[in-house]
Amino acid sequence: xxxxxILLICRKAPYGNALARETAEIxxxxxxxxxxxxxxxxGDGVWQLLDxxxxxxxxxxxxxxxxxxxxxxxxxxxxxxSAALAERNIDHSRLSLAAKPVNQxxxxxxxxxxxxxxxx
Amino acid sequence: xxxxVDQQTIPLDKEGFLKDLNQWSPAVAEQLAKNEGITxxxxxxxxxxxxxxxxxxxxxxxxMRPLVKYVGQQLGSDKGKSIYLLSLFPGSPAKFAAKIxxxxxxxxxx
Amino acid sequence: MILHxxxxxxxxxxxxxxxxxxxxxxxxILLIExxxxxxxxxxxxxxxxxxxxxxxxxxLAVDVKARGLTEDLSPAIxxxxxxxxxxxxxxxxxxxxxx
Numbered sequence: 447x448x449x450x451x452i453l454l455i456c457r458k459a460p461y462g463n464a465l466a467r468e469t470a471e472i473x474x475x476x477x478x479x480x481x482x483x484x485x486x487x488x489g490d491g492v493w494q495l496l497d498x499x500x501x502x503x504x505x506x507x508x509x510x511x512x513x514x515x516x517x518x519x520x521x522x523x524x525x526x527x528s529a530a531l532a533e534r535n536i537d538h539s540r541l542s543l544a545a546k547p548v549n550q551x552x553x554x555x556x557x558x559x560x561x562x563x564x565x566x
Numbered sequence: 567x568x569x570x571v572d573q574q575t576i577p578l579d580k581e582g583f584l585k586d587l588n589q590w591s592p593a594v595a596e597q598l599a600k601n602e603g604i605t606x607x608x609x610x611x612x613x614x615x616x617x618x619x620x621x622x623x624x625x626x627x628x629x630m631r632p633l634v635k636y637v638g639q640q641l642g643s644d645k646g647k648s649i650y651l652l653s654l655f656p657g658s659p660a661k662f663a664a665k666i667x668x669x670x671x672x673x674x675x676x
Numbered sequence: 677m678i679l680h681x682x683x684x685x686x687x688x689x690x691x692x693x694x695x696x697x698x699x700x701x702x703x704x705i706l707l708i709e710x711x712x713x714x715x716x717x718x719x720x721x722x723x724x725x726x727x728x729x730x731x732x733x734x735x736l737a738v739d740v741k742a743r744g745l746t747e748d749l750s751p752a753i754x755x756x757x758x759x760x761x762x763x764x765x766x767x768x769x770x771x772x773x774x775x
Contacts, residue, residue: 459685461742462710471673478629490688493713493743501742507625510744515624518632534687535718540744 452476452483453560456491460509461501466494469566470512477519484523484560485516486553487545492530497542510542527553571597583665590668598666602655606666610654616640617667627672630660679704679768682711683775686721691774696724696731704732706764707753711774712740715749722750736761 454473460466476483487495499510516524526545531538538547548556557563567578571594577585582601584590595614599606606614620628620636628636630648638646651659660672680699686692692714695705707714712735714721725733729752737755740746749755756764765771 457688459710459713459743461739462683462685474626474629475673478631480631490685490710490713493685496744498744498747499742500744503738504742506742511623511625515626515628515632518624518628518635520631533719534713534716536716540748 449482450561451559452481452562452564453556454483454485455557455563455565456485456487456494457489458566459490459493460499461504461506465566466491466509467507467512469564470494470509472564473521474512474515474519477516477521480520483521484525484556485521486525486527486548486556487530488527488553489530492526492534492536495526495541495543495545496536497540499542513543516543525553525556569597569601581665581671583671584668587668587670595666595668598668602662602666604655604662604666607654610666612641613637613651613654613663614667617663617669621667621669627664627669628660629672630658633660633663677703677768679706679764679771681706681708681771681773682714683709683773685710686714692721695772695774696728699728699731701730702732704734704764704768706756706761707733707735707739708761709736709739712736712743712745712749715740715753716745717748717750722752725750726752734760734764 454469456466456469458465473483473485494509497510499508501508524543524545525548528547528549567580569576569578576589576594579585596606616637634646634648655662664672680695680703682692682695682705684691699705715735716722733753734756735749735753737757740749740755
């Protein structure tokens with residue numbers, strides 16, 4: 447069986463609703479079953495990457511901690527949309543996950559290369 | 567389901583996980599292990615503490631693969647093997663060890 | 677005076693822009709949940725906040741902290757506690773939610 451290349455596209459900010467967390471959990475499930483998976487953060491999804499998150503006072507699990515488990519789940523390929531980072535004035539030094547900054551052309555290429563696309 | 571430890575009633579779900587994770591204590595762990603036919607040794611406790619550390623770090627109960635990797639990183643490659651964890655927690659190590667350590671049931675365990 | 681609350685990110689939703697359009701001098705805008713992203717320093721939205729100095733801007737501290745923005749919020753915004761949120765709703769005539 448040839449392995450299919452999955453690309454998860456995250457475009458939601460964390461905490462406001464459950465979508466960011468559920469998408470990350472899909473990534474972990476795929477990683478746990480050794481699927482070939484990459485994850486791209488675009489638009490408001492790049493907010494997920496900010497460091498210094500502390501959600502204890504809103505009684506939610508910390509999204510930054512969840513993303514930090516990616517490495518152990520074998521997910522090492524992640525991308526962040528450069529224009530989205532720039533629009534939000536997010537410096538690379540603030541990214542908790544080592545996501546590779548990519549422009550929109552590169553993202554479009556990644557979308558083309560994937561066998562399975564999942565956008566949330 | 568429930569069990570009694572030190573005259574306290576501890577409610578369990580139908581798979582034997584603690585309903586209230588705050589009720590965990592080493593004595594509760596001993597009883598949870600006994601329910602699975604496991605007598606806890608030093609080696610078991612080492613993995614149990616490591617799982618609790620994992621949970622504090624990631625707020626997540628690990629699946630088998632990341633658990634093996636984490637054990638390898640933290641305790642060395644001799645212990646970072648499925649076979650080692652299977653010898654301590656036969657059947658489904660990620661599931662049974664999480665149960666005994668008082669963690670929520672892992673989402674993705676076989 | 678009206679207390680406006682905005683709970684959506686301005687980067688993918690019109691709530692914040694609509695709220696500003698209908699806001700009068702002396703009104704208050706409280707950013708909550710994903711609405712706090714409007715306060716991120718150095719963005720077009722924090723620039724709007726800073727130029728509207730006849731409006732009082734607040735952000736709910738717990739929501740800012742959860743999102744990792746505590747050190748990174750426009751100085752034109754006052755961080756408030758849950759308790760102060762309640763005080764604001766009491767001292768305003770009505771509350772308008774933009775979501």
